[in-house]
Amino acid sequence: MDTTTINLEDFTCSICREIFHSPVSLSCPHTYCQSCVLGLKKPITLTSESESTPTSSLRIDSFSHSSHVHQPNQCFVCAICRKESLGYVRYRELENQLDTFETSCPNCSIVFTLSALRKHLEICIPMRSNYTRPNTDSRSTNLVERLSESQTKALQKAQQGENRSTFQCPFCPRANFTLNHLRQHIKKRHKNEDQRRVCPICSTLPWGDKNMISSNIYQHIKSRHRFDYDTYVNYEQDEETMMREALQASLLHQ
Template sequence: MAQADNIKCPVCLDVFENPVRIPCKHVFCQNCIDMQINVVEPKCPMCRAVFNRHSVRPAGDICIKISNLEGTCTSCSKKMALSLMKRHSLECNKVDKKYPQFKPIAPTTQSPKEDLPNRSTFQCPYCGLANLACESFVQHCLTKHKDSNAKVVCPICASMPWGDPNRVSANFLNHLDLRHRFEYDMFVDYSRPEDEMMQAAITASLQDH
C-alpha cells in the first residue's frame, strides 16, 4: 500500500473516492470537499485559498491512477482496485465498526446528559473555520470578514434553546458586535426565556464593568 500514500485524501486520510480538484490544485474526495462548500467563502482545507464552489472539477488523472493500482483489505485480505477500497471498507463484514465505549476516569453517581448542543465552539459561516470559542469566533468574523455583507445564520443564536437555525441576520457583523461581546455561559440560565435572560445578561455585564 506504500504506493497509495500519495493518493489519499488529506481530509479523511483514506484512498480517494470520487476525487475532485479545486482551483489551487489540491485534490479531495467529493464528499470531503462538499462539507467545506456550504459556506459563503469556501476555503481549501490545505492552503486556505478561497475558491468558488462552482469551480470544483473531477480529478480524472487521479481516478485513472487509483483504478490501475491494486490494494489489499487489511481485514479480509481481499485484493481489489484502490478506487474500490473505501467503499469496500464500509461493507466488509470483517471490519471492526464498533466505536470505543466511554469509560469514566473515576466513579461517579451522576448520569451523563445526552444530546446537549455545543455552545462552546462555533464554525464561521463565511469560511468554515471551526472550533472557535465565542470570543475568538466574534473576533475572527469582525476582522477576517469585516467587508462581507452576506446574510448568514448566527451559529451562537442558533445553538440557544430559543434559537432558530433558519433565521438569517440581515447585518451579521453588526449583530455580533452588538449582541455577542460577552460569553453567554457567564450570565445565562438556558431554562429561562430569551428576553429575560438577555436583560439579566446586560445588567450583569454592566455591573462587571
C-alpha cells in the first residue's frame, strides 16, 4: 500500500464532490466519475466526416488510460472548461491509485484505501473536541438513529417534500428556504456540523433518491444545485434530458 501524503481534493469529483468512483477522462482532459460524466451529454449533429472523431486526443495511446473509447459518437461538454469531447476513456492509473493509495479518514483518523474511504465516509461521524468517540458497535449504527429529535423531523420533512420552490433545512426545523437562502443558512449555521445528510432538494425531484446520504451536503448543494428548479425545470423530463438542454442553452449564451 502507498502511504504517501494525500490531498483528498485531488481525488474528488468536481460534480458529485465525492471521492472518484469508476473515474473517466474527457479529451480536455478533466476527470469525473463515470456516472457523473453521463450528465454532461449534449445532442450533436454531425455535419462533416471530420466531426465524427474526438475534438481532441483522448490519450488512447497513453498507458494511464484505456485504449477503448466509450460512446465515441456522443458529445460530452466538460463542466469545468466547457470543451467538447466525443466519448470518454477509463482512467486506469487513477483507478489503481484509488485501490492502493491509503489515507486517514478526516473524521475518525482510521486509515483506508481511497476507494474504501469513499464508502466509509457515508457512515462515519466527524469527531469534535466535545464528542466522545463511539465504540466499534455504535459506529455501525444507522445515521438516523444518531440524529436528535429535531434533526430527525427535518430529515422526514425533506424526504416527504413536494414543494420545489422552497426547502427544509436538513439540520434543523427551519424551513421555507429558497435554494440560495438554504446554501447561506447551512454555511452560516451548520457548516461545522456533521455534513452527512439527505439532500432536501434531490428529495423533491422525480428522479431523486430520498434515502441517499451525501457525505458533504453543503458542497453537494453548492456544486450540484446551481439554479432554481421550479423556474427552469420541466418535471415531465428526466434529469439527463434536462442536463443536456441546460448545457446546450448555456453554450448558446456564451
